[in-house]
Amino acid sequence: MLMRRLADVPAMSEEVNPFESLQEQIDDAAAFLDVAADALVRLKNPERVLETNLTVELDDGSLEVFRAYRSQFNGDRGPYKGGIRYHPGVTRAEVKALSGWMVYKCAVVDIPYGGGKGGIAIDPIQYSDPELERITRSFATELRPLIGADTDIPAPDVNTGRREMNWIKDTYETLENTTEPGVITGKAIDSGGSRGRVEATGRSTMLTAREAFDYLGRDVAGATVAVQGYGNAGSVAAKLLESELGANVVAVSDSSGAVYDQSGLDAHAVKEYKNRTGAVTGYAEAAEELTNDELLALDVDLLVPAALENAIDADLAREVSADVIVEAANGPLTPDADDVLAESDVYVFPDILANAGGVTVSYFEWVQNRQRFYWPEERVNEELERHIVEAFEGLVDAYEANDVPNLRTAAYVVAIQRVLEAYEEGGTWP
Numbered sequence: 001m002l003m004r005r006l007a008d009v010p011a012m013s014e015e016v017n018p019f020e021s022l023q024e025q026i027d028d029a030a031a032f033l034d035v036a037a038d039a040l041v042r043l044k045n046p047e048r049v050l051e052t053n054l055t056v057e058l059d060d061g062s063l064e065v066f067r068a069y070r071s072q073f074n075g076d077r078g079p080y081k082g083g084i085r086y087h088p089g090v091t092r093a094e095v096k097a098l099s100g101w102m103v104y105k106c107a108v109v110d111i112p113y114g115g116g117k118g119g120i121a122i123d124p125i126q127y128s129d130p131e132l133e134r135i136t137r138s139f140a141t142e143l144r145p146l147i148g149a150d151t152d153i154p155a156p157d158v159n160t161g162r163r164e165m166n167w168i169k170d171t172y173e174t175l176e177n178t179t180e181p182g183v184i185t186g187k188a189i190d191s192g193g194s195r196g197r198v199e200a201t202g203r204s205t206m207l208t209a210r211e212a213f214d215y216l217g218r219d220v221a222g223a224t225v226a227v228q229g230y231g232n233a234g235s236v237a238a239k240l241l242e243s244e245l246g247a248n249v250v251a252v253s254d255s256s257g258a259v260y261d262q263s264g265l266d267a268h269a270v271k272e273y274k275n276r277t278g279a280v281t282g283y284a285e286a287a288e289e290l291t292n293d294e295l296l297a298l299d300v301d302l303l304v305p306a307a308l309e310n311a312i313d314a315d316l317a318r319e320v321s322a323d324v325i326v327e328a329a330n331g332p333l334t335p336d337a338d339d340v341l342a343e344s345d346v347y348v349f350p351d352i353l354a355n356a357g358g359v360t361v362s363y364f365e366w367v368q369n370r371q372r373f374y375w376p377e378e379r380v381n382e383e384l385e386r387h388i389v390e391a392f393e394g395l396v397d398a399y400e401a402n403d404v405p406n407l408r409t410a411a412y413v414v415a416i417q418r419v420l421e422a423y424e425e426g427g428t429w430p
């Protein structure tokens with residue numbers, strides 16, 4: 001058979017290496033803690049990274065090779081945990097960064113997991129459903145020795161969802177000759193998924209915004225909101241900010257551009273329009289169309305970056321007019337952007353708290369899988385709210401107790417202490 005090509009993987013376009021950003025964030029927080037130099041090396045580097053080339057037959061009979069990764073960053077607090085993303089920009093550095101953010105995210109919300117992340121460098125819309133199934137099953141076969149309900153538990157991330165999780169579960173269970181739904185989370189309900197999981201990332205973003213406005217003594221009802229990125233996290237956050245808090249979503253964007261209406265958009269209707277047409281642009285009810293950069297500069301009360309890492313660098317940060325940022329994406333601000341925003345008194349509520357709802361409800365899914373006992377959605381949402389509110393309180397306590405420059409550093413101070421405690425209690429072997 002004809003071997004086509006190693007999938008064209010564009011070099012990472014961003015100048016900022018996300019893995020270096022992660023390391024800088026850890027260094028910033030470690031400066032406020034008494035961390036030994038050797039422990040710091042552990043905190044900043046993955047334990048192991050799988051890099052593999054998946055050779056998969058396409059519908060026309062040709063073969064294509066896809067580069068894929070799984071990084072297991074740190075397992076001191078429990079099994080490695082984190083999603084799998086399908087995106088042309090996936091690189092080893094990106095997956096390493098994302099896996100590290102998972103470690104500190106799970107620690108901030110105090111769930112018993114370490115952190116991991118995986119990805120395939122692929123633009124999934126270029127492939128048919130049967131091709132995507134073969135690619136996913138090929139990756140699952142490579143992952144099989146590494147993953148397991150007690151070792152490493154993947155989940156959805158950018159461009160993956162219930163369908164891909166079900167394929168991975170089925171491949172794993174077939175090869176292992178077992179039933180083990182807890183090997184992966186984010187599954188469809190009938191395959192052992194949890195109610196409330198799909199909405200969980202957007203829900204924790206909404207809850208963080210609610211707590212943030214309360215903390216700052218501001219009214220969230222009627223607050224103007226711009227959301228950059230209208231995938232699962234961004235669109236659910238927008239809908240819940242509107243429906244549960246009465247906020248006024250005035251602008252949303254995706255890779256096609258942004259739509260804006262000063263009097264408010266209907267977040268739900270924009271999502272329906274995007275589902276139908278593939279883009280938010282062209283939505284007829286909006287007054288204006290903007291670029292993504294123009295959206296980021298809007299004079300709104302709340303800005304929610306919900307797309308990819310490095311969305312806001314120092315230059316864009318200088319243009320930000322929002323008073324509060326709540327990060328639904330992983331790593332949307334570069335460390336230089338953080339510095340600029342801290343100087344201009346913009347409060348940034350960090351990703352490792354604000355988007356932690358996804359992994360928190362993954363944890364509930366895993367608990368339900370192990371008990372073979374399934375919760376109603378109200379219970380899921382109540383437990384999620386409790387975790388996020390407690391984590392929020394822990395974060396602002398740390399912010400006020402330490403002379404840290406911003407809330408991100410406070411979050412890492414909390415998280416690093418928890419990871420170090422687990423490491424020190426476990427000791428080193430051999």
Ligand code: GLU
Pocket residue numbers: 081082083084153154155156157158185186330355356358359360362
């Ligand atoms: N991909 C999500 C995240 O970045 C969820 C991970 C999970 O559920 O394990 O947090």
